[in-house]
Amino acid sequence: MSAIFDEKIHQTLADSKLQLAIFAATGRLMEKRRKAVNADACPDYQELRTQAHEVKRHTIDHLDYYLELFERNVSAHGGRVVYCKDGTEVADFVLGLARQRRASLIVKSKSMTTEEVDLNERLEHHQLESVETDLGEYLIQLAHERPYHIVAPALHKTKEQVADLLTERLGVPRETVIEKQTMIARAVLREKFLAADIGISGANFLVADSGAIVLVENEGNARLTTSAPKVHIAIAGIEKMIPRAQDLAVFLRLLGRSATGQPLTVYTSFLSGPRRGDEIDGPDEFYVVLLDNGRTKVLADREKRESLYCIRCGACLNHCPVYRKIGGHSFPWVYSGPIGAILTPQFLGVNHEPGLPFASSLCGACAEVCPVKIDIPKILLDLRSDVKKSEEREGASRLERFAFRAWAWVMRHPRLYEMAGMAAASLAPSRDGGGWVRSAPSGIKVAPLDAWLSQRDLPSAPAKSFRQLWRERR
Amino acid sequence: MPARVSLFVTCIVDQLFPKVGLAVVDVLERLGFQVDFPEQQTCCGQPAFNSGYREEARQVARHFLDVFHDADYIVVPSGSCTSMIAHHFEDIFDKEPENLERARRLESKVYEFSRFLLEVAGVDDVGARLDEVVTYHDSCHALRELKVKDGPRRLLGKVRGLELREMDAAEECCGFGGTFSVKFAEVSGGMARTKIDSIVRTGASAVVSVDSSCLMQIQGAISRVGLPIRTLHLAEVLASR
Known part of the structure; x- marks a missing residue:
């Protein structure tokens, strides 16, 4: 394990306030999920998991076919699919489009995929303002931090810390009531929505047979992001594909329950193509950027490709006794917790942080709650073997x-x-x-x-x- | 002719907790089983497997197959070692068809201790008595890889004088995790202390589990803070009179 990984873990464990914040927040999410998936609330929960796993397996095994189908259907609705190999290509595409449209302000809804390629930093580097509009993400952006959690990016921040942050960055009077803090952010963000030239979103699902993207959220900011500006760019990993709109009947029921204990999130948006002639709302241009960034490498590995089934619900983080101790920022990349421990070595190489697959007691709580039944402990064991083989080649850990x-x-x-x-x-x-x-x-x-x-x-x-x-x- | 049972005592019980092994033998013999202890046995290979050393794990697993190839039943006082044999031998022998076949033949014969009592011996009351308030810790591999959840509780429920008080986080890991306990000692220790908080809240004077490795972690952390709580393997409880 690297010294920096060790040090971050030590610092997190030594911070008793932070320990309490992580433990309480993840505990609440665990409890909410438990109530949402029990036999009364969701009698067919286990069948849904099995079905979700099978649908994902089929899709990932035939991803080439579904990517082409998706692309044809997006085009048929007047949108455009753009394939990007890595973060540089994503940034180049967005920057090129921004220059052509003389854009200076971008609003963004929450997207781990854009975090993965440091999109905000890349855009800011070219004097393009890119503002996060999800409340948690906005706070994280103000604090110049990385998301602490896949679903709850500011999970580690207390309301007192948020009060200090807002005062320091926005110059507003100190406010510790959460609802009032929300209103402060809302006042800033409303103006940004109205002035923005481009809206960038992620995509929870790419629906091949409809050429649509699906977004789930609770704040309504994704709807504004994708409808107010004249240009909408959705950026998603290629693995977000599902074959048919009807498959959402499985995935939407699992995603909200697993993530936040909600039967469905407050808003679920189905977006296909730009505004049609007879429609009042919507962007004039609609792009879907499909990102590889290492995914095709994972796809080629039959043993571990089920890592790509992940729908980013964050349940494995909440239920992981290790995440609950070491938190999100100890992890070496944007994806934390058990799913981060299997994605990071596969995307960035096992030597990026060789200690990562070993930072697990292999308790299996992650696999037990995974809505798409990814066998995370098995993949961790495979990665441990990969680390040792790599060390042997390099003469390390003799x-x-x-x-x-x-x-x-x-x-x-x-x-x-x-x-x-x-x-x-x-x-x-x-x-x-x-x-x-x-x-x-x-x-x-x-x-x-x-x-x-x-x-x-x-x-x-x-x-x-x-x-x-x-x-x-x- | 009573059924013959081969005991795989596990290396940790053999070397550190021999009383657990004696308790298993005691319970099985009382039920009329003829217990055999193949003396060539050592370890199942899990420490190497979990640490990424597949070849070393395979070597030790081959030895296990040699020692236990003619067993009728293999009883193991550990969920974790049982799961290694019943599930992970398949993973490590995926390129050795002959050993894979031998491993598969063992799968249906290897039983975690509580499962053997309930499913093969067909008893839930072994005539034990223990006047104590206990709580039960679900060891992760027994719970999630073998689905051992109600069985030990049923067995404890029949022990005269015993009161079982559930803790709020019975299913949460104790933090042992094999080499994880020393590679990430601080995290592992923190997990153990969270577990102990949960145990203390029950007011029980003993923690029971089906894995001696979890109990070593829990007892080690309890001993460090000096709490008056002891740990007992399920076999020790069931051997009490």
């Missing part, structure tokens, strides 16, 4: 590899195993009743032992192993 080789050798030789056990026991203080020791025997310095003892006591060695007692019994 001591650990040697230790596991020696261990495997001992485990194949029962006599050796027994002697090793007795040798270890002779070094440790013995125990007849069940004593627990607080420190290592003097003169013994082993890193894993010290790490264990930094947090907990260790059982002292029993006088006899089970096999010795077994022999005596016979």
Whole structure:
């Protein structure tokens, strides 16, 4: 694990206020989800999960077909599909269009895909103002931070911290009532919506048979983003595809419940193409940017491609006991929690943060709540093996590899195993009743032992192993 | 002729918690099973598998297949090791058809301890008595990979004198996670302390589980803060008279 990963984890654990904020917020989301998926609220919840998994599997296995179908249908409605390999291509497209349309202000609704390619920073670099309009995202943008959570970007901020932030950045009087804070942001953002030249959204789903994108939200900002400005650009990863509009009957029921415990979000928008001649609202131009940025690499890996089934509900984060301790900003990339731990190494390479797949107790809570049944623990195990293979090629972690080789050798030789056990026991203080020791025997310095003892006591060695007692019994 | 049961005691019970192994033998023999302990046994290979060392895990798993190839039933006092054998052997032998076949034959024979009692022995009352208030910790692999949830509670429910008090986060991980406990010691320790808070709120004087590794983590953290709570493997409770 890198020193920076270690340090961020340590800092988060040491901040008791932050610990409480994360624990309380994720706890509330867990509770809301639990109520929304129980047998009374959603009797067919497990069947929906199975169906969602199967639909995603089919779509991802035939993604080339559905991408072409989607593109044809978007064009038929007067929109345009743009394929981008990476963040640079996305920024180039947006900048080019902004120049042609003489645009200077962009409003954005929440999109992890644009976070993934640092779109705001890239646009600002070219003097284009790009304003986040989701309340949490707006706060994060004011604070110059990355989202803390896939669904709740400002989950870690208390209302007091938000009050300070608004005062500092907007020069408004300090306000700690959440509703009033919302009104402050709303007053700023309404003006931005009216003045914006381009609206950029993400897409929760790309519907192949309709050439439509689907957006779910609770604040109404995505509707304004996609209808007020003359140009709408939706930016989405290619894996957001579903074959048919009717499949939404499965996914929409799962997404709101898993994310925030809502049967449906407050707004669900189906957008296909620019405003037609007889319509009052809507943009004059409609673009869908389909981003690769590493996704085709994941697609090529049969073992791990189900990572692409993710619908970004964030349930795995809320239920992850590790995320609940180390929070979102300890993670090395924009995607945090269990899904971040499997996406980051696959998108950026296993060496980007080799410790990441190991930052899990493999408890399986993530897979249990995943609405599309991604087997996250299995993928983490595969990635751990990938990390070790890469380390072996590069000659890293030599001591650990040697230790596991020696261990495997001992485990194949029962006599050796027994002697090793007795040798270890002779070094440790013995125990007849069940004593627990607080420190290592003097003169013994082993890193894993010290790490264990930094947090907990260790059982002292029993006088006899089970096999010795077994022999005596016979 | 009583049914023959092969005990895979697990390396952690063998080396650190032999009383748990004796309790398993005691309960099984009382029920009339003939218990066999193949002495060539060592480990299932999980530590290497979970640490990314597939080849080393395979070597140890092959040894396991050799030792237990002719078992009728394999009883394991651990959900985690049972799951390694019953589920993950398939993953590590995906390129060795012969061993894959041997691993698959074992799948239907390997039982986590509480499951064996309920499904093979067909008993939920083993005649145990323990005058104590206990709470039950769902170990993750037993719960999520083997779906062991109500079984241990049913068995505990039949123990005379015992009161089971559920904790609010019974299904939340204790933070052990094998090498995770030392690679991310601070996170692991924090998870253990959250677990202990939940245990303390029940007022129970003992925590019961079906995995000695979880109990080592929980007891280690309890011992560090000096709380008067002990940990017991389910087998130890069921062997109490």
